[in-house]
Structures are given as C-alpha cells and as structure tokens.
Amino acid sequence: MNHDSENLxxxxxxxxxxxxxxxxxxxxxxxxxxxxxxxxxxxEVATSGVVTAHAELAALDxxxxxxxxxxxxxxxSGEPCxxxxxxxxxxxxxxxxxxxxxxDFTAIIGGHPRFALGCAEVVAASDAxxxxxxxxxxxxxxxxxxxxxxxxxxxx
Numbered sequence: 001m002n003h004d005s006e007n008l009x010x011x012x013x014x015x016x017x018x019x020x021x022x023x024x025x026x027x028x029x030x031x032x033x034x035x036x037x038x039x040x041x042x043x044e045v046a047t048s049g050v051v052t053a054h055a056e057l058a059a060l061d062x063x064x065x066x067x068x069x070x071x072x073x074x075x076x077s078g079e080p081c082x083x084x085x086x087x088x089x090x091x092x093x094x095x096x097x098x099x100x101x102x103x104d105f106t107a108i109i110g111g112h113p114r115f116a117l118g119c120a121e122v123v124a125a126s127d128a129x130x131x132x133x134x135x136x137x138x139x140x141x142x143x144x145x146x147x148x149x150x151x152x153x154x155x156x
Contacts, residue, residue, distance in 0.1 A: 007031055007075040008099045008136055010040070014055065015077035015144045018042040019151065024109060025144035026078050028055035030063055033071025033094070039063040056084035060091050069093050077144065078105050079134060082115050085122035089130060096123065098134035099141035108145040 007029045014027025026043035041058025045051060056076055063069070073095040074080075074088055079102040088096055096119060106114065117125075120132040135141060 003035065004075070004097055004133075005137065007037075007073070008077070008097060008141075011055075011075045011077040012099055012137070012141060012144060014040055014042045016147070018044070018055065019144055019148040022046050022152070024111075025148045026055040026076070028059040028077070029075040030059040030067075030069075030093075031073045031075065032068070038067055038069075038072065052083065054081065054084050056080050057087055060087060073097060075099075076134075077141065078102065080119045082117050082119075082122045085119045086126075089123060089126045089128045092128075093130060095131045095133065097136065098132075099137045100145065101135040104135065104142060105145045108142060109149055 011027040011029045015025040018027060019025035023043040023046045028041045030038045032038050039059045039062035041055045041062055043055045044053040044058060056074060059074065069092045072093045074093050076098040078100045079098045080088065080096060098119065102118060123130045123132050
C-alpha cells in the first residue's frame with residue numbers, strides 16, 4: 001500500500017484544492033500500469049456549472065483518447081459515484097482505489113440524490129475484471145470534507 005497511500009494522499013490534496021475553489025472536495029489521480037502518473041483531476045462542478053465535472057472524469061479527460069489505460073489504477077479521494085464508476089469501467093482501468101467511503105463523506109457534506117449502489121457494486125455489475133479497494137486512510141481521508149463544510153458552511 002506504499003505507492004497506494006502516496007497516490008491517495010495526492011488525490012486528497014487535489015480534493016482540498018477543489019474545496020478551496022468552492023467545489024466539493026474530490027480529487028483523482030490516474031496512474032499507468034508502470035506507476036507513471038498519467039493525469040489528475042479535481043471536482044469542478046460548482047465552478048464550471050457542468051454536473052458531470054467530477055474528479056475521476058476530469059482525470060480521464062486530461063489523459064486524453066491516446067492514453068493506454070490497460071492496467072491503470074485510479075486513486076480517488078472519495079468513493080467514485082455510479083457515473084464515475086461506470087466511466088472507469090468503460091475506460092478499461094484495472095484498479096480503483098479510494099480513500100473515503102461514500103457513506104462517511106456524505107454524513108459530513110450531505111448531498112442528494114444518492115444511490116444505493118457503491119463503486120464495487122457498479123463494477124461487479126459489469127463483465128470487466130476491475131479490483132476495487134477502499135476505504136483507506138481512515139479519518140485522514142475525511143479531513144477535506146470537514147474543512148469544506150467549515151469553509152463553505154453548507155451540507156446540501
């Protein structure tokens with residue numbers, strides 16, 4: 001979990017940046033099979049006005065269509081939503097590793113609508129072989145969500 005922890009902490013830092021910009025605090029790091037960082041993304045929903053501007057999709061977009069994602073891992077500060085989980089299946093990544101579980105960060109920042117399907121369930125409903133691992137880093141993963149609520153003052 002050494003490189004996993006490092007990449008998760010980078011995703012959390014990207015989430016912090018998103019929160020400082022007025023977006024919900026989500027970040028993602030896309031790492032190739034050889035360990036090279038391919039792309040990063042931050043949640044930009046509030047600042048862009050685009051409801052699909054989630055961190056994982058931003059990372060996939062930043063990687064571009066020529067990126068070889070076979071064997072790649074996505075590190076997310078928070079458990080990917082069903083939309084992002086499905087996109088990661090379509091993108092062909094091999095692993096999804098997340099820091100904060102949806103139930104834990106939603107208890108802090110709120111949010112609706114919510115889905116009863118978690119990332120692992122969305123992936124399991126596909127025919128892709130993708131490993132899903134999380135939550136990781138315990139309370140450390142929830143710090144950006146608490147800071148976001150303190151700064152923005154909302155739990156919508």
